[in-house]
Amino acid sequence: MKNQRRTSNNPVLPCVKPHQEPGSGAGESSSGSARSARLRLRITAAAESIVRGGHPWVFADSVREQNRAGAAGELAVIYDRKDAFLAVGLFDPESPIRVRVLHAGKPQTLDDAWWRARLDAAVRRRDGLFDERTTGFRLINGESDGWPGLVLDRYDSTLVLKVYTAAWLPRLEAIRSLIRELLRPETVVLRMSRNIQGAASGGAHSWCDGEVVVQKREELERGAPVVFLESGLRFEAEVVRGQKTGFFLDQRENRRIVESLARGRTVLNAFSFSGGFSLYAARGGAKSVTDIDLSKHALAAAERNFKLNEIEPGIASCRHESVQADAFEWLAGNPQRQFDLIVLDPPSLAKREVERAGAIRAYGRLAESGIKHLAPGGILVACSCSAHVATEEFFAAVRQSAALGGKFTELRTTRHAPDHPAAFKEADYLKGIFLRLS
Numbered sequence: 001m002k003n004q005r006r007t008s009n010n011p012v013l014p015c016v017k018p019h020q021e022p023g024s025g026a027g028e029s030s031s032g033s034a035r036s037a038r039l040r041l042r043i044t045a046a047a048e049s050i051v052r053g054g055h056p057w058v059f060a061d062s063v064r065e066q067n068r069a070g071a072a073g074e075l076a077v078i079y080d081r082k083d084a085f086l087a088v089g090l091f092d093p094e095s096p097i098r099v100r101v102l103h104a105g106k107p108q109t110l111d112d113a114w115w116r117a118r119l120d121a122a123v124r125r126r127d128g129l130f131d132e133r134t135t136g137f138r139l140i141n142g143e144s145d146g147w148p149g150l151v152l153d154r155y156d157s158t159l160v161l162k163v164y165t166a167a168w169l170p171r172l173e174a175i176r177s178l179i180r181e182l183l184r185p186e187t188v189v190l191r192m193s194r195n196i197q198g199a200a201s202g203g204a205h206s207w208c209d210g211e212v213v214v215q216k217r218e219e220l221e222r223g224a225p226v227v228f229l230e231s232g233l234r235f236e237a238e239v240v241r242g243q244k245t246g247f248f249l250d251q252r253e254n255r256r257i258v259e260s261l262a263r264g265r266t267v268l269n270a271f272s273f274s275g276g277f278s279l280y281a282a283r284g285g286a287k288s289v290t291d292i293d294l295s296k297h298a299l300a301a302a303e304r305n306f307k308l309n310e311i312e313p314g315i316a317s318c319r320h321e322s323v324q325a326d327a328f329e330w331l332a333g334n335p336q337r338q339f340d341l342i343v344l345d346p347p348s349l350a351k352r353e354v355e356r357a358g359a360i361r362a363y364g365r366l367a368e369s370g371i372k373h374l375a376p377g378g379i380l381v382a383c384s385c386s387a388h389v390a391t392e393e394f395f396a397a398v399r400q401s402a403a404l405g406g407k408f409t410e411l412r413t414t415r416h417a418p419d420h421p422a423a424f425k426e427a428d429y430l431k432g433i434f435l436r437l438s
């Protein structure tokens, strides 16, 4: 990022206030509100120990007492059974997650210095993870970085802030200023998840900010891509309209492994999106890459990404085929096609807990039909991004399918990328398994 300034000179340690009597507790120093106005909650004993254990969510049905109605985004202070401060978080009267914890432990004033330190901590956590060949990565990964329901992704000199809860809406301007002050991006794009777009004034779902001329802003909103680097490869991200914040940054490390395995192989990339795995495979020396995706738009982005990287000899010489199809149907209907390396990275197959068992079966079936297309010595890479499917359940389903399909050597399993930390169970979604057919 241009002029990106690391902020190690800024205060990083939050200013911890001495213990205060119940009722004064923690909150924004700037609120200046009367003591009686502070939103105070008491929660069940079970929820108390969960919060003490570091979990960032308090569900509505765990709230035992509340001194008054609260508005979305207000700070709620939670007291324990002994009336001692337990935690402070963002209140949301509409969400089953009634409070998203910002801080638990000793009483804490969430003043400007505290917010600055929190952003700085997330940025510093990524120090040293990436060199200049990678200019696209996640700077804030929601709860796991202490910013519940909020992500911040960097795409070169553009930052994309995406909020998943209305509780952030009253704070957006303050966060925008903080981001501009600490990170000095050229552009900041704001996105809101679909579920909260109605709560935002005017239904606005994006803004572009900074030294963005009106023309660029309109271009971004129409879908013009931002180009960034990942491991030295150039990729486009559609930062205003694309899925997530425009790119699947969480698969970087798995793509690097695929690159290391691709030499001389014919590769199938099912659920290819904009060709992330495909570009790495091609640079790694794959003979050919076949992309399958339902979305014509995604396939066209992958074609453009191949063009953007033609300077790489492996990419220039790799045969690239795009197939617009339902990957499940295509795998079932084209038994004659064989590949030496198959990547299966479907969208989440369990969006809700009730879909969990069905999703595990679907992952198993998908792996099974993928394996039917593997040439002898071929490698299967199967991924799951369903938080509702536990890591071991997913691995077990794929291993079971592999056991039916031949003799496999397990090469490795993988988890979250280092810029996508997962600090609690519900945040732990990404897993991958690499198997080689003997």
Ligand code: SAH
Pocket: 247, 248, 251, 270, 271, 272, 273, 274, 275, 276, 277, 292, 293, 294, 295, 298, 325, 326, 327, 328, 345, 346, 347
């Ligand atoms: N592997 C990609 C990310 C995959 S996201 C990467 O590394 O960037 C999931 C992709 O699956 C999306 O592009 C979506 O369009 C596509 N998709 C969803 N359902 C599909 C289906 N039934 N068949 C093929 N593609 C599908």
